[in-house]
Amino acid sequence: MSLFYQFVFYVFGLVAVVSACIFVTRKSPVAAALWLVNVMFSLSALYILLDAQFIGAIQVLVYAGAIMVVFLFVIMLLNLGQPGQLVDTRGVLPWLGSGGVAIVVLAAVLVRLPRIEAVDALQLPPETLEVATRAAGAVAPVATPLFTTYLLAFEVTSVLLLVAVVGAVVLGRRRGEMMGGGGHGRGELVGADEVLVHGR
Amino acid sequence: MVAESLFFSAVLFAVGVIGVLTRRNAIIIFMCVELMLNAVNLSFIAFSRLYGFAGQVFVIFVMTVAAAEAAVGLAIIIAIFRHRQTVNMTAINLLKG
Numbered sequence: 001m002s003l004f005y006q007f008v009f010y011v012f013g014l015v016a017v018v019s020a021c022i023f024v025t026r027k028s029p030v031a032a033a034l035w036l037v038n039v040m041f042s043l044s045a046l047y048i049l050l051d052a053q054f055i056g057a058i059q060v061l062v063y064a065g066a067i068m069v070v071f072l073f074v075i076m077l078l079n080l081g082q083p084g085q086l087v088d089t090r091g092v093l094p095w096l097g098s099g100g101v102a103i104v105v106l107a108a109v110l111v112r113l114p115r116i117e118a119v120d121a122l123q124l125p126p127e128t129l130e131v132a133t134r135a136a137g138a139v140a141p142v143a144t145p146l147f148t149t150y151l152l153a154f155e156v157t158s159v160l161l162l163v164a165v166v167g168a169v170v171l172g173r174r175r176g177e178m179m180g181g182g183g184h185g186r187g188e189l190v191g192a193d194e195v196l197v198h199g200r
Numbered sequence: 201m202v203a204e205s206l207f208f209s210a211v212l213f214a215v216g217v218i219g220v221l222t223r224r225n226a227i228i229i230f231m232c233v234e235l236m237l238n239a240v241n242l243s244f245i246a247f248s249r250l251y252g253f254a255g256q257v258f259v260i261f262v263m264t265v266a267a268a269e270a271a272v273g274l275a276i277i278i279a280i281f282r283h284r285q286t287v288n289m290t291a292i293n294l295l296k297g
Contacts, residue, residue, distance in 0.1 A: 001201070006201075009201055009204065010204070013204065013205075013208040016208060016212060017208060017211050017212065017215070020211075020212050020215040020216070020235060021215055023215075023219075023231070023235070024215055024216075024218055024219040024222075024223070024232065029225060029227050029228055032228055032231060033231060036231050036234065036235060039212070039235065039238065040238060043238055043241070043242055046205065046208070046242060046245075047242075047245050049201070050201065050205060050245050050246060050248075050249055051249060052245045052248065052256050052259075054256070055241075055245060055256050055259050055260070058260065058263065059241075059263075062263050062267060063234075063238070063263065063266075066267065067234065067266065067267055067270045070270055070271070070274060071227065071230075071231060071270070071274070074227065074274045074277065074278060075227055077278070078227075078277075078278070078281050078287065080225075080287065094221045094222045095222055097221060098217060098218040098221035098222055099218070101214065101217055101218070101221070102214040102215070102217065102218055105210055105213070105214040105217075106210070106211065106214060108210075109206070109207055109210040109211075110207075124250060124251060124252055128252070129248070129249060129252075129253070132253070141253050142253055142256045142257060142260070144253075145253055145254060145257050146257045146260065149254075149257075150254075150257055150261075153261060157261060157264050157265075160264065160265065160268055161264065161267075161268055163268070164267075164268030164269075164271045164272050165271065167271075167272045167275065168271040168272050168274075168275040169275075170275075171272065171275035171276055171278075171279050172275040172278055172279065174282075
């Protein structure tokens, strides 16, 4: 474990934590989203440092590239107003509660940290991931269990995505708008926003 | 480096919890949930160094679920905004009884 490796690792970890703290405290949703993108880039660097190169690339593509763009798109679509007009944080009690949660988590981690030891019987010999990556590339060692051991879960995931697409289209529709451009009337599908508000 | 990764993961998760508990903007609460998912992903990657590639496969599943969740959740937020003209969670209390 070279010193340079450790230095880079700590730098990206600190960038991720600091960006996350800034992200939580921003008033403007756009600024918050951009700081969250920063967190995700740093996490992608950490993944690559931890010998998960494929996941690092996927992190940039899917999270920073797709999910956050959708978030920014929705923020700009909604036209929430100026950041100064957004009264955003809650009262004192949630701050105290969440601060307590954070302190307990950090204390627990700091107390446990020197004693974190993996179960030896399960642990792989060191450098296993590096050896596998060098032998078969970065993608094949991840894809092989995905398409053999976890094939059923993978197929169920495709169903999940289908359900999500249908759900997003149904929820995002305007009131009474039919798929084929039909009009509205009793007995037809009502828009989801109408259900949400009028409880029909 | 596994212990340090778990430490960063715990800190990021705690920051996400703080965000969910203290913010009122629905979109920012949603992004905090994404941050918590990312923190868990970091744990998975760290453990995959010890226990093999199954952790990385699991991260792919978590990302898929996060993408599906983002699509549906943002559609719900848009539907709410269309009627209330706000995404402030204190103004949206229909299910409070």
